[in-house]
Amino acid sequence: MGLTRLDQLYRQVILDEAYHPRHHGKLAKPTHEITVRNPSCGDVLTLQLQVSDGKVVDAAFAGSGCTISQASGSLMTDRIIGETPQSVLDLVGQFSELVIEGEVADEDALGDAAILKGVHQFPARVKCATLAWKAAAQALTKGAEHD
Amino acid sequence: MREQFPFFTQHPNLVYLDTAATSQKPQAVLDALTAYYTQDNANVHRGLYRLAYSTTERYEAAREAVAAFVNAEHAEEIVFTRGTTESLNLVAQSFGPLAVQPGDEILVSAAEHHSNFIPWQQLAAARGARFVVAPPTPLGDTDPAALAALITPRTKLLAVAQVTNVSGGLVPVRRLADQVHAQGGFVVVDGAQSTPHMPVDVQAMGADFFAFSGHKVYGPTGIGALYGRAELLDQMPPVQFGGEMIDEVTDAKSTWAPVPLKFEAGTPNIAGAFGLAAAVAFLQAQDWSTVRAREDRLVRRLRAALAAIDGVTVYGTAQSLGIVSFNLTGVHPHDLATFLDEQDIAVRAGHHCAQPLMARLGVPATVRASFGLYSTEQDVDRLATAVAEARGYFLGTD
Numbered sequence: 001m002g003l004t005r006l007d008q009l010y011r012q013v014i015l016d017e018a019y020h021p022r023h024h025g026k027l028a029k030p031t032h033e034i035t036v037r038n039p040s041c042g043d044v045l046t047l048q049l050q051v052s053d054g055k056v057v058d059a060a061f062a063g064s065g066c067t068i069s070q071a072s073g074s075l076m077t078d079r080i081i082g083e084t085p086q087s088v089l090d091l092v093g094q095f096s097e098l099v100i101e102g103e104v105a106d107e108d109a110l111g112d113a114a115i116l117k118g119v120h121q122f123p124a125r126v127k128c129a130t131l132a133w134k135a136a137a138q139a140l141t142k143g144a145e146h147d
Numbered sequence: 148m149r150e151q152f153p154f155f156t157q158h159p160n161l162v163y164l165d166t167a168a169t170s171q172k173p174q175a176v177l178d179a180l181t182a183y184y185t186q187d188n189a190n191v192h193r194g195l196y197r198l199a200y201s202t203t204e205r206y207e208a209a210r211e212a213v214a215a216f217v218n219a220e221h222a223e224e225i226v227f228t229r230g231t232t233e234s235l236n237l238v239a240q241s242f243g244p245l246a247v248q249p250g251d252e253i254l255v256s257a258a259e260h261h262s263n264f265i266p267w268q269q270l271a272a273a274r275g276a277r278f279v280v281a282p283p284t285p286l287g288d289t290d291p292a293a294l295a296a297l298i299t300p301r302t303k304l305l306a307v308a309q310v311t312n313v314s315g316g317l318v319p320v321r322r323l324a325d326q327v328h329a330q331g332g333f334v335v336v337d338g339a340q341s342t343p344h345m346p347v348d349v350q351a352m353g354a355d356f357f358a359f360s361g362h363k364v365y366g367p368t369g370i371g372a373l374y375g376r377a378e379l380l381d382q383m384p385p386v387q388f389g390g391e392m393i394d395e396v397t398d399a400k401s402t403w404a405p406v407p408l409k410f411e412a413g414t415p416n417i418a419g420a421f422g423l424a425a426a427v428a429f430l431q432a433q434d435w436s437t438v439r440a441r442e443d444r445l446v447r448r449l450r451a452a453l454a455a456i457d458g459v460t461v462y463g464t465a466q467s468l469g470i471v472s473f474n475l476t477g478v479h480p481h482d483l484a485t486f487l488d489e490q491d492i493a494v495r496a497g498h499h500c501a502q503p504l505m506a507r508l509g510v511p512a513t514v515r516a517s518f519g520l521y522s523t524e525q526d527v528d529r530l531a532t533a534v535a536e537a538r539g540y541f542l543g544t545d
Contacts, residue, residue, distance in 0.1 A: 006489045006540075010482075015541070041481050042498040042511040064511055066479035067541070122485060 008118035009125070010067065018070040023077035027060045034139040035063075038131050043069055047077075047135040056080050056088060061135075066128050068119060073132035075113040085140045092137040099129045149521045153177065162492040162526045167312060167340060167470050167517030170365045172426075179425035180367060183418045190414055192391050206417055209424035210407070213372050216427040217338070217357060218348040221377055226407040227415050230371035231339040232262040234358030235306070237373055237410065238335055239266035241383040242356070243304070246333055249275035251303040254327075256281045256289035256318075257507050258311045261500040263337040267306050276303070280503065287462040287472065287508055288316030294323055302332045309341035309352070313499045313513065314463030315446075315470030317341070324353030333379075339363055343519070344442060344468040346435050349374050361419060365520070366426030370419025373410075380406040387412040438520065442469045445518050445527055452531030456538060462513060469518040472499075475534060478541045480512040486537040487514075492530055 030048035037044050043065035050058040059077040076095070080088045095113060098104040102120035119129045149155050154171040155163075163171065189199040191206045207222070214222040228234045243266075247253060253267045257280050271278035279302075281293040289311050298305070305327045310317055324334040338359040341347055349357045354374070361370040375383075385392055385403055389412035394402040403409040449471050453459045458476035475483055484496035495515045498505045505511060516530055 006486065009485070010540070040497060042502060042505060044511070066481040068482070125481070125485060128481060 005118075005121055009122055011115060011118070013112075013115055014071045015067060017074045018067040021061075021070050021074035023060045023074060023081075025060050025062060027058055030060075032139040034135050036131060036135040036138065038065075038069070038127055040127065041066070043128070043131065045069065045073060045131055045135055047073075047132065047139055049136070049139055051085065051140075054084055056083055056085070059136075061132055065131070066125075068116070068125055068128040069131050072113070072116055072129045075111075075116065076132045076136060079111050079113050080136060088140060089137055092133045095133050096130050099126050149523075151175070152521050155521065158491075160491050162490075162529050164492065164494050164516040164518065164522065164526060164530060166343070166519035166522070167315075167363070167515065168495050169362045169368070170343060170519050171521065172367070172422075173365055173429050175429050176366055176422050176425045179421045180418050183421045187421075188417075191417055192408065202417065206415070206420055209420040212424040212427050214374075216347075216431065217342075217359075217372075217374055218350055219374050220350065223406050224374055224377050224380065226373040226375065226380070226410045227420055228358075228371050228373050229369055229416070230360035230362070231337060231358045232360075234356075234371055234373035235263055235335065235337065236266050237386055238356045238358075238375070239270045240386045241410075242333075242375075242379060243267075243270040244274065245382060247271070247274045247276045247303045250301065251276045252279050252299060252301040253277070253304045253306070254279045254281065254294065254297055254302050255306045256283060256294055256308075256311075257503045258283040258287060258289040258313065258316075258501065259306065259308055259503075260312045260337065260339070261502070262339075263306050263308055263335075264503060267304065277301070283504055283507055284316070286316075286464060287311075287314040287504060287513075288464065288467075289318050291319055291323060295326060298323070298326050298330060298332075300330050302327055302330055304333050304335060306335040306337070308337040308339070309347070310338075310344065310468045310470075312340050312470070313472050313501050313504055313515065315340070315467030315472075315517075316463055317345075317466065317468055320352040320354065328353065340470070341468070343430075345439065355379060361423040361426060364423075364426050365429055367419050367422035370416045370423045372423070375406075377406065380410070383410075385409045385412065389413045391415070433520065442518050442522075445469075445522055445524065446471055448524060449516060449527045449531060452527065453534060456531070456535050458538060458542075459534065462508070470515060471517070472513040472515045473534075474510060474513050475538060478537060480514045482541060483514050483534070483537050486540060487530070487533050490529070490533050492533055494530070 027048040031051045032049040035046045045063040061073040099119040151173045152171045187202045189202045191203040211222040214225045253271045284290045333355040335356040336354040342359040357374040362368040392409045392412040460474045462472040480496035
């Protein structure tokens with residue numbers, strides 16, 4: 001039946017994260033906002049960041065999507081709060097490597113987000129996992145700043 | 148039937164329910180491709196040696212076979228293209244500006260595939276015309292009554308799929324065509340999803356243009372056809388220039404070959420045309436009433452099995468042609484498709500190149516199962532069982 005692989009993708013913590021996502025909604029005072037799409041499935045994700053004093057002090061995401069993209073949005077926002085934009089970009093790179101290759105030099109740096117490692121066995125789902133992270137990188141590099 | 152498709156020998160355990168995306172190929176089509184490359188490979192409409200001449204004759208015989216397949220009056224009314232998308236774009240680019248003036252209207256259904264939606268949206272914008280989108284039925288099919296209500300004296304083009312690609316509903320093209328023609332307009336029919344499931348007759352349905360793809364009718368990818376009424380094709384300018392499509396070229400100007408060659412610039416997909424001719428022959432050898440009865444049985448069996456699962460919404464109707472789209476409340480179509488894939492069940496999950504329809508259905512995507520000549524009741528039962536299991540897996544059992 002192959003459900004072992006499936007269980008690695010849909011671990012209970014991932015399902016919990018997806019069905020009860022953290023940082024889901026809108027920020028009162030975002031400094032960065034971006035909307036990204038996964039054209040293959042139609043998922044839309046809007047990410048808001050509040051950056052002050054050189055750090056991401058708050059983050060929120062909205063939109064609908066599959067279990068993987070929702071869990072990833074929750075784990076990503078939770079992980080990047082408190083980080084500098086540069087370290088967010090580093091984390092995005094490491095996360096992409098983890099879900100594409102199945103391993104990365106400093107997996108611990110990703111914290112809880114590393115539980116999405118199982119995605120690497122499902123190449124068709126890598127874009128679902130990386131959508132929120134790519135949004136963070138885009139928001140910080142070319143996203144329009146509000147104020 | 149299944150034994151005629153070598154693909155299933157390679158994938159004995161696979162439940163292939165994505166024929167609306169692309170069909171598997173019978174041995175006869177594969178043989179035609181091999182025969183072309185091993186025995187007949189020469190360019191067409193160029194060489195004077197005997198081989199080039201006989202290959203040209205066979206290429207034109209393929210055109211005649213396609214003309215007969217859709218009941219065109221003349222073989223010259225068939226233009227070989229890459230597929231439905233290229234056929235529709237050819238009409239929009241070449242015929243569109245002749246037919247549509249500022250202030251005119253182009254009418255489509257919200258249930259159209261993007262390839263029969265965007266070319267007309269872009270044409271309307273370029274010509275200063277109104278792009279009118281008719282609402283679909285609540286179940287995601289084209290609503291003929293909604294289309295009919297929007298036909299006006301300004302309707303210069305109606306573009307409609309004979310069978311929709313998400314819900315599989317059959318559109319009564321003739322009635323709409325009569326209404327459009329009475330107002331002086333033209334009708335473009337997307338036949339990508341009808342040609343695999345039913346005999347089509349472009350004259351009886353009143354189509355001015357009709358497009359379909361080879362790879363959805365058990366033929367190769369990269370080949371398709373555009374049917375156009377001869378008097379319309381004659382007036383239309385070519386949209387691509389190059390070899391094969393000219394009459395005379397001087398420094399100052401060029402003149403064009405007669406239809407259909409003026410629309411076939413460059414070396415065409417000769418192998419594809421041979422493969423398509425084999426596919427057409429394969430389909431014409433089927434007894435359509437048996438095919439229809441079989442596919443209808445599969446559609447009804449799947450719809451009934453899915454409807455029995457808590458939280459499943461099934462789109463379309465029991466009359467759908469070989470297509471069943473559905474959603475499971477609380478489970479994203481991509482998650483469901485991954486779950487099914489782990490059980491060797493191939494379905495399509497996504498917006499099916501029909502985002503305007505998804506927006507009206509209020510969903511980002513659906514799961515779509517679609518049948519071909521090789522589909523079985525066992526395929527249906529394995530899918531339905533797996534969907535019920537997926538519900539338990541993602542949402543827990545109650």
